[in-house]
Amino acid sequence: MGEQLDQRESFALMHQMGLNDGAIERRKQVVALEPADLARIATISALVLPRIDDYTAAFFEHLAKFDEARPLFDNRALLEKAKRLKTEHLQGLVSGDYGRDYVAQRIELGRLYAVAGLEMRIFLGAFHQLLKFIGSQVMTHAERTPLEAFDAFMSLKKVAFFDLGLIVDVLVFERERIIRQQQEAIRELSTPVLQLRDRLLLLPIIGVIDTYRARLITENLLEAVRARRAKVVVMDVTGVATIDSRVANHILQTVTAARLMGARVIVTGITAPVAQSLVALGIELDRLDTVGDLQGGIELAEQILSYRGSQGNATGPRAHSAS
Amino acid sequence: MSVPILKQGDVLIASIQSALSDQDLIQLREDFADKIGQLRTRGVVIDVAALDVLDSFATRTLRGIAYIAKLRGAETIVVGIQPEVAFAMVQLGLSLDGIATALDLEEGLAHLGDTANGSAGDAG
Amino acid sequence: MPDEIHVPIEREEDVVIARQKGRELAAQAGFSMTDRTIIALAISEIARNIISYARRGDVMLRKLDDGARVGILIVAEDEGPGIADIELAMRDGYSTAKSLGVGLPGTKRIMDEFELTSVVGKGTKITMRRWLR
Numbered sequence: 118m119g120e121q122l123d124q125r126e127s128f129a130l131m132h133q134m135g136l137n138d139g140a141i142e143r144r145k146q147v148v149a150l151e152p153a154d155l156a157r158i159a160t161i162s163a164l165v166l167p168r169i170d171d172y173t174a175a176f177f178e179h180l181a182k183f184d185e186a187r188p189l190f191d192n193r194a195l196l197e198k199a200k201r202l203k204t205e206h207l208q209g210l211v212s213g214d215y216g217r218d219y220v221a222q223r224i225e226l227g228r229l230y231a232v233a234g235l236e237m238r239i240f241l242g243a244f245h246q247l248l249k250f251i252g253s254q255v256m257t258h259a260e261r262t263p264l265e266a267f268d269a270f271m272s273l274k275k276v277a278f279f280d281l282g283l284i285v286d287v288l289v290f291e292r293e294r295i296i297r298q299q300q301e302a303i304r305e306l307s308t309p310v311l312q313l314r315d316r317l318l319l320l321p322i323i324g325v326i327d328t329y330r331a332r333l334i335t336e337n338l339l340e341a342v343r344a345r346r347a348k349v350v351v352m353d354v355t356g357v358a359t360i361d362s363r364v365a366n367h368i369l370q371t372v373t374a375a376r377l378m379g380a381r382v383i384v385t386g387i388t389a390p391v392a393q394s395l396v397a398l399g400i401e402l403d404r405l406d407t408v409g410d411l412q413g414g415i416e417l418a419e420q421i422l423s424y425r426g427s428q429g430n431a432t433g434p435r436a437h438s439a440s
Numbered sequence: 441m442s443v444p445i446l447k448q449g450d451v452l453i454a455s456i457q458s459a460l461s462d463q464d465l466i467q468l469r470e471d472f473a474d475k476i477g478q479l480r481t482r483g484v485v486i487d488v489a490a491l492d493v494l495d496s497f498a499t500r501t502l503r504g505i506a507y508i509a510k511l512r513g514a515e516t517i518v519v520g521i522q523p524e525v526a527f528a529m530v531q532l533g534l535s536l537d538g539i540a541t542a543l544d545l546e547e548g549l550a551h552l553g554d555t556a557n558g559s560a561g562d563a564g
Numbered sequence: 565m566p567d568e569i570h571v572p573i574e575r576e577e578d579v580v581i582a583r584q585k586g587r588e589l590a591a592q593a594g595f596s597m598t599d600r601t602i603i604a605l606a607i608s609e610i611a612r613n614i615i616s617y618a619r620r621g622d623v624m625l626r627k628l629d630d631g632a633r634v635g636i637l638i639v640a641e642d643e644g645p646g647i648a649d650i651e652l653a654m655r656d657g658y659s660t661a662k663s664l665g666v667g668l669p670g671t672k673r674i675m676d677e678f679e680l681t682s683v684v685g686k687g688t689k690i691t692m693r694r695w696l697r
Binding site: 459460461462463492493494495496497523524525527528529531532533534 | 576577579580583584587597598600601602604605606608609612667669670671673674
């Protein structure tokens with residue numbers, strides 16, 4: 118049951134990483150994996166299969182030497198699962214079938230390493246040891262000419278590099294995911310929407326506003342209007358570094374969008390000189406409710422709310438300038 | 441798919457349930473024109489909460505309905521525009537200037553009641 | 565769902581089909597709810613233009629993946645009368661009988677990439693792209 122869940126998660130991760138059939142084929146092309154290679158691998162599979170447990174043991178013995186791999190070894194369940202997956206990997210390695218299911222297996226093992234916080238260089242070291250081990254056994258025991266045995270091993274190495282590409286990409290992807298989540302958290306913290314009282318939101322904007330951040334601010338605000346059923350929003354731009362025409366347009370867009378949702382936006386913190394320069398730039402400030410300072414803006418908001426009271430609130434066609 | 445127009449006191453309400461074709465929108469405007477003409481109408485509420493997009497045609501139609509209503513002395517209010525829809529409209533440059541808007545049907549009715557000389561809008 | 569979709573635009577119902585397919589493809593590509601709405605809106609506008617001016621045309625939708633980022637490609641083509649004065653049509657506020665005038669300039673604003681080629685008497689082709697941030 119747990120295995121099925123893991124498999125589903127691996128397929129989901131494959132999808133996120135864009136590992137569709139086309140991508141998998143391209144990766145095989147990258148390592149130049151060809152039908153001739155599959156034929157050669159088949160000639161040594163009977164050699165590799167009986168020794169799989171030895172190979173798995175060797176892989177983990179090598180890993181155990183490093184402190185950095187400790188988290189993997191400290192977690193009993195994780196380690197057992199890793200060993201099981203490794204054994205399956207080696208079976209798949211000589212199977213000749215490297216399609217979606219094989220890739221899903223690689224992804225699953227890669228995910229496990231990511232969860233265990235396994236450092237990539239440690240993993241690479243162990244992987245190399247493993248390959249060396251298999252290689253030397255193939256060369257020693259192959260019932261073919263050394264050259265043929267070497268060729269067969271080189272074919273196997275192509276698949277190994279195919280595997281490596283996948284594991285590395287999973288580790289990188291997972292690390293980037295964490296970074297993305299952290300960035301998202303930082304962004305959310307920097308564009309908070311605060312509820313002052315029933316139906317009244319405060320949106321303090323601080324710092325530099327680029328186009329991307331402006332979008333985020335607007336999206337957050339609109340979602341908050343919906344979720345908290347806001348009738349009035351006080352948008353304070355006192356802390357905005359520079360209010361040029363671009364920022365002013367962002368503000369206008371936010372106000373207009375909120376109005377479409379029935380919320381009235383009072384913009385506070387636009388000083389007289391800034392207002393003048395914006396007007397000079399042709400920004401239609403008269404479409405905005407503007408109040409010089411935050412306190413005044415909040416008072417106006419409360420006035421609007423108490424006037425409307427429980428009779429409901431909607432934004433009419435005319436905006437009143439209260440500055 | 442036609443949109444039913446309900447009557448609540450002297451307010452007409454249309455709740456749009458799903459994506460409408462241009463023809464449906466035109467039909468809606470015509471239905472409104474009929475009803476506003478036949479019945480004494482003080483207000484019109486159009487609920488677009490189920491629409492995942494409001495493009496220039498839809499916007500134009502809404503303005504058309506509001507215009508017809510205004511000619512008969514009725515106020516129109518559009519309610520239920522979703523956050524993404526509002527955002528997209530503003531980005532594209534579409535506007536409902538001149539038409540009142542509210543968060544939802546409840547707010548919309550309250551507004552109409554509010555603007556009707558202080559009498560309660562929810563006639564029930 | 566395939567990575568590339570063609571929606572013939574012959575009746576105004578096709579405008580809704582085109583934008584719904586666009587929305588689905590955008591969802592597949594991983595676009596946010598807001599972006600999906602914007603993409604649907606852009607498709608709606610240009611598909612509508614096809615019906616209004618050319619009466620018939622085609623909208624092609626394709627997921628984009630250049631390795632570094634993911635996006636959506638939208639190509640609207642028709643063999644209509646073409647646009648005589650492209651500069652005028654792309655100017656904000658320009659309006660003809662059937663359009664509000666926000667169609668083209670507005671659509672260009674909301675897409676990351678926008679190209680329009682038109683030959684009078686031959687037809688018009690609009691190519692737009694939007695990338696996932």
